[in-house]
Amino acid sequence: MPRKVQYSREMIIEAAINMVREHGPDCINARDLGEYMGCSSRPLFTAFRNMEELLTAVREEVSRRFAERVRIARDTQSPEPAAKRMGMCIVQFAQDEPNLYKLIHWTGNKLTPFPELSQIMTKQYQTDYQLSDDDAVAFFDHMMIFNLGLCSLITNGVRNFTREEVETILRDQFSATIAYYKSGKHHIEEKQPLSGATPQSPQTSPKTSGNTPPCDAL
Template identity: 35%
Template structure:
């Protein structure tokens, strides 16, 4: 008869998530996790087959924490802009988790649709908010979401890596400028219009 687990899966995941939040995924070892739980490393492997399985559960838990953080935006107006604010604030408050979720090297070629799916419920809620608040169709809403998310992701990466620090007022202004520029493009009817050519450079440019 197998030994009765000393800790539940949820308890182990919660302790592992806190280690990763403080020090990053590379700091998550069975020995340090056991110490965090006040035990040896052995009880961990009564509920997980190996560290790889635990690491995957930590990523899922990190995404849930991000979603809970970003979903606060739904109570603001405009909600979509606040989603961007919440994403960057998450990067500032949880830099190691932001790095885990959005800055881990990916060797598989992917397009934005794959990224969109990885964002889960956050992306779905954002799309609904955009279409409802701004009267955009699905194609326009996704184009807006993609542009603003890429811009937001970049600011978040700078903050999570401690390359730059922005105040909330500065973040608000930066996101507002990007959003306004993209909305002007959409409202002009030139979104994905193959007949629109870049303005050629002149000697005065």
């Protein structure tokens, strides 16, 4: 008769999340997690094949919760633009849960891909600002690079920002970036040759209107 499992996958994942929340994303190992749960490491490997599988499950669960927070922020009825609500939600998560933010955005020294967040936000950018598929993805990447820098300052304790400061910073960056993409200038710059190549003549460069289309500021 198989031995009864006293610790489910869900219980172990929740304990690991709490441990990361308290001690940081690099704290998880089998011995310490077992001690944190009040057991040996054996139950961990009854529920999971190895630590890599466990850590993957932990990241996936935190990522799911994070994406759900952003989705709720997007869908909340408010006079504020959805883009502002989503941007503020991301920064708020970094302020509230700095260690969990690090866990899902960084693996070692590498940036962790986040397709769920990209899907949520690019769709909203297309709806609100009439961006093409490619432009919405590029705009998302542009803003995420900026947000990662801002959130890194927060999660590493370099600087604390008030809500008003975050709103101003995000509004200014968002407004400048969306105006740039709506103007079409990025398509011209994408066609510029790499250093050392022969520049295109002005006649072959795409033309855009000198007026930047109006856009909703955050």
